[in-house]
Amino acid sequence: MSAPKTLYDKIWDAHVVSEDEDGTSLLYIDRHLVHEVTSPQAFEGLRIAGRKVRAPEKTIAVPDHNVPTTLDRAKGIENEESRIQVDALDKNAKDFGVNYYPVSDVRQGIVHIVGPEQGWTLPGMTVVCGDSHTATHGAFGALAHGIGTSEVEHVLATQTLIQSKSKNMKVEITGKLRPGVTAKDITLSVIGATGTAGGTGHVIEYCGEAIRDLSMEGRMTVCNMAIEGGARAGLIAPDEKTFEYVKGRAHAPKGAQWEAALHWWKQLYTDEGAHFDKVVTIKAEEIEPVVTWGTSPEDVLPISGSVPAPEDFKGGKVEAAKRALDYMGLEAGTKLTDIKIDVVFIGSCTNGRIEDLRAAAEVVKGRKLADGVRAMVVPGSGLVRAQAEEEGLDKIFLDAGFEWRMAGCSMCLAMNPDQLAEGERCASTSNRNFEGRQGYKGRTHLMSPAMAAAAAVTGHLTDVRKLMELEDA
Amino acid sequence: MEKFEKVTGIAAPMPLVNIDTDMIIPKGFLKTIKRTGLGVHAFDEMRYDRQGNENPDFVLNKPQYREAQILIAGDNFGCGSSREHAPWALADFGIKVIVSTSFADIFYNNSFKNGMLPIVLPQEQVDMLMKDAEKGSNARMTVDLENQEITTSEGETIKFDVDAFKKHCLLEGLDDIGLTLEKAAAIDTFEMQMHQARPWV
Numbered sequence: 001m002s003a004p005k006t007l008y009d010k011i012w013d014a015h016v017v018s019e020d021e022d023g024t025s026l027l028y029i030d031r032h033l034v035h036e037v038t039s040p041q042a043f044e045g046l047r048i049a050g051r052k053v054r055a056p057e058k059t060i061a062v063p064d065h066n067v068p069t070t071l072d073r074a075k076g077i078e079n080e081e082s083r084i085q086v087d088a089l090d091k092n093a094k095d096f097g098v099n100y101y102p103v104s105d106v107r108q109g110i111v112h113i114v115g116p117e118q119g120w121t122l123p124g125m126t127v128v129c130g131d132s133h134t135a136t137h138g139a140f141g142a143l144a145h146g147i148g149t150s151e152v153e154h155v156l157a158t159q160t161l162i163q164s165k166s167k168n169m170k171v172e173i174t175g176k177l178r179p180g181v182t183a184k185d186i187t188l189s190v191i192g193a194t195g196t197a198g199g200t201g202h203v204i205e206y207c208g209e210a211i212r213d214l215s216m217e218g219r220m221t222v223c224n225m226a227i228e229g230g231a232r233a234g235l236i237a238p239d240e241k242t243f244e245y246v247k248g249r250a251h252a253p254k255g256a257q258w259e260a261a262l263h264w265w266k267q268l269y270t271d272e273g274a275h276f277d278k279v280v281t282i283k284a285e286e287i288e289p290v291v292t293w294g295t296s297p298e299d300v301l302p303i304s305g306s307v308p309a310p311e312d313f314k315g316g317k318v319e320a321a322k323r324a325l326d327y328m329g330l331e332a333g334t335k336l337t338d339i340k341i342d343v344v345f346i347g348s349c350t351n352g353r354i355e356d357l358r359a360a361a362e363v364v365k366g367r368k369l370a371d372g373v374r375a376m377v378v379p380g381s382g383l384v385r386a387q388a389e390e391e392g393l394d395k396i397f398l399d400a401g402f403e404w405r406m407a408g409c410s411m412c413l414a415m416n417p418d419q420l421a422e423g424e425r426c427a428s429t430s431n432r433n434f435e436g437r438q439g440y441k442g443r444t445h446l447m448s449p450a451m452a453a454a455a456a457v458t459g460h461l462t463d464v465r466k467l468m469e470l471e472d473a
Numbered sequence: 474m475e476k477f478e479k480v481t482g483i484a485a486p487m488p489l490v491n492i493d494t495d496m497i498i499p500k501g502f503l504k505t506i507k508r509t510g511l512g513v514h515a516f517d518e519m520r521y522d523r524q525g526n527e528n529p530d531f532v533l534n535k536p537q538y539r540e541a542q543i544l545i546a547g548d549n550f551g552c553g554s555s556r557e558h559a560p561w562a563l564a565d566f567g568i569k570v571i572v573s574t575s576f577a578d579i580f581y582n583n584s585f586k587n588g589m590l591p592i593v594l595p596q597e598q599v600d601m602l603m604k605d606a607e608k609g610s611n612a613r614m615t616v617d618l619e620n621q622e623i624t625t626s627e628g629e630t631i632k633f634d635v636d637a638f639k640k641h642c643l644l645e646g647l648d649d650i651g652l653t654l655e656k657a658a659a660i661d662t663f664e665m666q667m668h669q670a671r672p673w674v
Binding site for chain 2 (some may be wrong): 018028030040050124127252260317
């Protein structure tokens with residue numbers, strides 16, 4: 001009998017093409033997602049070498065980082081460098097015959113939202129993309145991670161990657177979340193507990209009752225930020241919820257193949273007694289709605305807290321905290337709920353799915369945007385946008401004074417015109433609060449869609465549960 | 474990568490020492506989405522004036538050297554910034570071999586990755602090749618990587634050293650991708666087996 005295996009071990013073993021004596025393996029890649037920023041040189045490399053894309057049917061290209069999200073975007077992209085990158089993807093997708101969703105296609109959106117939505121992402125697969133948030137797809141029990149441009153070229157040419165195996169890490173969230181606490185609060189709390197290097201060298205498997213209870217959208221949010229915890233990838237074992245989500249999607253298996261797939265997918269779990277190199281356990285009941293106060297995703301505090309002082313930290317973190325407070329324009333001891341905001345961004349591959357928009361709309365409904373606040377909702381895909389409009393969510397946002405945008409990465413990383421002005425403070429549902437991330441000298445506080453919505457209608461960071469109580473009263 | 478064939482061509486003399494990567498490709502050209510198309514900007518500031526007109530004194534602008542495939546260069550070629558745009562620009566221009574008494578380490582390695590052969594020779598041999606190159610387009614040299622020798626237009630031969638593995642990769646046209654493609658049969662087999670086991674993928 002073979003030794004008990006983790007979910008990661010099982011997916012890895014199913015994809016090893018060959019293994020060298022030193023453990024370096026050639027790993028087969030089932031799905032290769034491509035966007036316009038990290039792929040042009042890779043396609044160009046193929047051209048120079050006279051190579052083809054080995055498996056164009058397993059390659060999916062979507063422009064997302066540079067695309068405008070304004071309603072008039074059919075007019076084209078103003079910024080020349082952005083336009084050139086998107087045009088290059090158009091041409092490369094045509095020339096090399098890969099699956100392509102151009103800006104004009106209603107299915108276009110953020111590549112990590114389009115993949116699952118179209119059924120390209122399936123349990124047990126290896127999925128890569130020249131983008132660190134490829135970790136998102138781990139929600140399906142797929143081994144998914146970001147790669148660099150030379151590796152993009154390697155996958156395009158060979159449908160494989162040269163890889164060494166990571167260690168196994170288990171993050172268990174026991175018990176049940178309290179009302180008003182969401183997947184985003186879980187993933188931020190985990191990074192707060194382990195630090196941004198806590199998962200380095202590991203693949204994390206998230207498990208426990210609170211993870212099982214999450215919808216597929218919530219699971220994608222959790223896995224999306226595995227990279228912010230330093231992990232190579234995040235995984236959640238597939239279950240009935242996963243199969244239900246996948247079933248009937250455009251590129252999901254059908255008929256007899258569906259049955260065969262289901263049979264294999266049901267074996268994708270960690271065996272009893274399998275070894276984990278690192279284990280972290282968090283009680284769901286102890287997780288509060290959280291926000292970030294600094295410039296690293298690990299700078300996390302419950303919304304009931306106050307801005308920390310540099311002396312609260314040890315070692316190298318003291319200097320980092322000083323710098324972060326200076327950059328963020330915050331004073332130690334300020335209550336988080338006293339921090340006023342200028343901009344609200346609801347969207348990104350972390351929180352641009354239909355459930356995220358529903359959660360935000362629920363808070364916004366019947367309320368108005370606070371004075372002086374600019375708020376934009378950017379659906380993660382054209383189909384999310386269409387679904388939201390069908391449910392009347394767009395009307396709720398528009399009535400409250402929000403902007404209702406077209407799909408794209410938008411202000412998550414500000415490669416398109418959606419940017420913070422210098423000094424502006426943003427309540428954001430995105431994944432990174434690094435210096436300059438959302439615009440030069442812009443200030444980012446990460447939080448859940450419901451919390452961002454609460455900030456939008458009050459004008460300052462707010463415990464969304466307070467608004468929910470008001471509603472009940 | 475293309476296989477490195479025996480090169481018989483024109484050699485351009487560039488006796489300047491410390492030709493750095495900023496000179497090979499100025500930083501203004503790094504915003505490109507491409508690795509190709511940089512040849513027109515190779516040695517940009519030496520090659521053109523501010524208005525974009527060719528400087529007739531620059532060696533590669535002289536009629537006899539416009540088709541050069543070999544550079545005979547001064548000491549410490551490719552120093553400075555690590556930018557891979559430098560070998561990209563030279564390769565795109567059509568350069569296949571660079572000879573010098575020494576190269577900056579990163580540039581040296583980058584050259585191999587882009588199908589170019591950098592050759593290190595003692596000063597007197599570089600001087601000899603420099604003289605030969607100065608004869609212009611009538612003096613064609615041959616660089617034979619297989620046998621590790623350069624033959625001048627006068628028929629003299631000079632032996633050179635090269636790392637055996639790098640030589641193999643250049644001769645076979647192998648980069649990381651090339652090396653993986655050597656395992657193409659294993660990938661084919663894996664795909665066939667996977668198609669049986671998981672036909673939905």
